[in-house]
Amino acid sequence: MASQDWFDKDFYKVLGVSKDVSQADLKKTYRKLARQYHPDSNPGDAAAEAKFKEISEANSVLSDPEQRKEYDAVRAMGGGARFTAGGGGQSGGFEDVFGGMFGQGGRGPQPQYTTYQQGGEYDDLLGGLFGGGRFGQSTGGYRGFGGPTPGRDVTASTTLDFVTAVRGETITLATSEGREIKVKIPAGVTDGQKIRLRGKGQPSPDGGAAGDLILTVAVRKHPVFERDGLNLRVNVPVTFVEAALGATIEVPTLGGDTVKLRVQPGTPSGRVLRVKGRGVETTKGTGDLLAVVQVAVPSHLTKDAEAAVEALKAALPDENPRADLLSRARG
Numbered sequence: 001m002a003s004q005d006w007f008d009k010d011f012y013k014v015l016g017v018s019k020d021v022s023q024a025d026l027k028k029t030y031r032k033l034a035r036q037y038h039p040d041s042n043p044g045d046a047a048a049e050a051k052f053k054e055i056s057e058a059n060s061v062l063s064d065p066e067q068r069k070e071y072d073a074v075r076a077m078g079g080g081a082r083f084t085a086g087g088g089g090q091s092g093g094f095e096d097v098f099g100g101m102f103g104q105g106g107r108g109p110q111p112q113y114t115t116y117q118q119g120g121e122y123d124d125l126l127g128g129l130f131g132g133g134r135f136g137q138s139t140g141g142y143r144g145f146g147g148p149t150p151g152r153d154v155t156a157s158t159t160l161d162f163v164t165a166v167r168g169e170t171i172t173l174a175t176s177e178g179r180e181i182k183v184k185i186p187a188g189v190t191d192g193q194k195i196r197l198r199g200k201g202q203p204s205p206d207g208g209a210a211g212d213l214i215l216t217v218a219v220r221k222h223p224v225f226e227r228d229g230l231n232l233r234v235n236v237p238v239t240f241v242e243a244a245l246g247a248t249i250e251v252p253t254l255g256g257d258t259v260k261l262r263v264q265p266g267t268p269s270g271r272v273l274r275v276k277g278r279g280v281e282t283t284k285g286t287g288d289l290l291a292v293v294q295v296a297v298p299s300h301l302t303k304d305a306e307a308a309v310e311a312l313k314a315a316l317p318d319e320n321p322r323a324d325l326l327s328r329a330r331g
Contacts, residue, residue: 011058011071019072021061110229147294148208154201155214158183162222165189166232166254166280173215183215188282190227225254229276231279231288236261237296243267251291253278269295 014020017029032054035041042048108143156173164171168187181200189195194216202210214241225232236251246265250258253275261273271293279287301309 009058011062012077014054014058015062028218029054030063034059053122064130070228085148110129148206149201149204151204151211152215153211153214155216159218159220160185160189161220162225163254165191165217165219166227181213185217186282188280189217189219191325192216193217224252227280228287228290230282230285231290232287233290233292234272235294236291237294238263238267239296242296243269251275251289253289257273259289263293267293267295269293270324 012021015024015026015029016035021029034052037048037052037055039045039049039052042210047270061071109117141166154308156175156177158171158173160169162173164185166188168185170184173183173272174180181197183195183197185195196213197215198211199210200213225234232254234252236249238247240261242249244266245268247263248260249263250257251261251273259275259278261275263273273291273293275289275291276291278285282285298305
């Protein structure tokens with residue numbers, strides 16, 4: 001803001017501190033006042049909102065040692081002079097306050113009010129409170145010190161089929177204004193993942209950078225495969241004979257073709273057979289196909305089959321496969 005405005009504004013008085021206040025005490029005082037007058041804590045209270053804006057403006061100057069020094073010099077000169085305040089964007093300490101309250105880390109210097117005009121984390125936390133044109137307007141005088149106002153971030157969601165999510169694809173989204181946006185979905189996106197598209201949000205009202213589009217992806221379930229990190233997992237039924245005597249079986253892959261796997265004699269249910277390199281392929285690596293053996297027990301037996309099973313039972317050792325389980329359960 002122009003330093004001419006500083007002649008009319010006593011920022012020390014606004015914050016209720018002395019002119020020799022330390023930076024630590026200044027920060028502590030501002031945090032207390034910001035919490036007290038924040039619009040989210042005073043919904044519908046125009047006076048609290050105005051006070052919050054006033055203390056934020058004061059803190060944005062006094063919290064920066066260079067601007068504070070210039071402010072003190074300008075105030076000491078009295079009226080008549082016109083200067084331009086420092087050009088670097090200031091966060092006004094607000095990021096520190098709410099970084100502590102909500103667990104958000106500092107992101108470096110940001111224009112004081114365009115932080116909220118951009119949307120993003122704060123817009124989500126505060127329910128879009130600052131997105132209604134109260135702050136960050138090109139004509140409002142509170143754009144901060146960082147030049148043109150960045151456009152707001154916008155959010156969107158889309159649902160992908162399983163194969164598209166695994167392999168990646170370029171899709172087209174339509175905005176509420178009817179604008180079409182091409183979006184390149186990277187291979188291996190997961191259900192619930194967010195993708196940030198730089199410059200695809202709302203345009204700036206005064207020639208600044210456009211906001212971003214934050215796209216949330218939902219992935220439909222596949223009837224056969226499921227994700228296990230970069231691996232693909234599939235349950236593969238085998239007959240009792242195949243599991244007992246061993247066999248070579250065919251297993252499907254996501255591409256539609258099949259691979260042959262060897263089931264060793266005596267393979268139990270739950271054993272995992274691995275096919276290297278047939279999982280999810282991404283820039284970070286490629287997973288495997290995990291075939292989980294499920295022994296299929298026949299639900300109906302003929303008389304001859306029952307007799308054969310009885311004969312097998314008689315030929316097998318008389319042992320209880322649950323004996324060790326029961327023993328360990330008893331401690």
